[in-house]
Amino acid sequence: MAEDDLERFHLSLERVLACKEFLDMFYDSFIGNSDRVKNFFKHTDMARQKRKLSTTLRLITMAADDSPGADIYLEYLGKYHHDIKVTEDLFDQWLVALIDSAKKCDPKYNDELEAIWRTAINLGIQHMHKAYEH
Ligand code: HEM
Numbered sequence: 001m002a003e004d005d006l007e008r009f010h011l012s013l014e015r016v017l018a019c020k021e022f023l024d025m026f027y028d029s030f031i032g033n034s035d036r037v038k039n040f041f042k043h044t045d046m047a048r049q050k051r052k053l054s055t056t057l058r059l060i061t062m063a064a065d066d067s068p069g070a071d072i073y074l075e076y077l078g079k080y081h082h083d084i085k086v087t088e089d090l091f092d093q094w095l096v097a098l099i100d101s102a103k104k105c106d107p108k109y110n111d112e113l114e115a116i117w118r119t120a121i122n123l124g125i126q127h128m129h130k131a132y133e134h
Contacts, residue, residue: 078128
């Protein structure tokens with residue numbers, strides 16, 4: 001990713017994570033819109049899950065910034081999702097819910113920033129999906 005875009009993504013992500021409603025909004029939307037997704041999270045400690053997701057979003061920034069090992073973690077996380085039978089199509093719903101919640105939380109959000117979010121997050125998803133290829 002271009003340095004300038006990466007910096008804009010990083011600053012936007014920090015604004016979004018500082019927004020108290022973001023993780024609730026994201027999971028309410030992701031889980032609320034699909035019974036299939038709801039079923040996956042029926043035994044999940046959601047406070048813990050939200051904490052882990054916020055860390056992983058920062059790790060996606062690190063992977064886009066070529067930090068050693070960040071890609072390996074994401075591929076491993078992909079393997080974990082594959083093992084628990086999360087199918088690739090559910091990642092589209094995940095991304096829709098994420099972008100929608102980010103939009104509501106970042107006052108500086110615009111179409112250009114949305115394209116940058118999509119690029120950064122899709123890079124992370126690509127690392128996770130490597131585990132789906134074998
Ligand atoms: C880029 C997309 C995604 C990211 C970054 C992500 C991130 C994570 C992280 C960090 C964990 C915690 C792993 C641990 O226990 O340490 C997790 C668990 C989980 N994720 Fe995802 N996830 C993504 C997509 C999805 C999708 C599409 C689904 C579909 C239902 C999903 C369902 C789950 C479930 C069921 C768990 C286990 C929850 C539990 O422990 O009960 N994730 N995910």
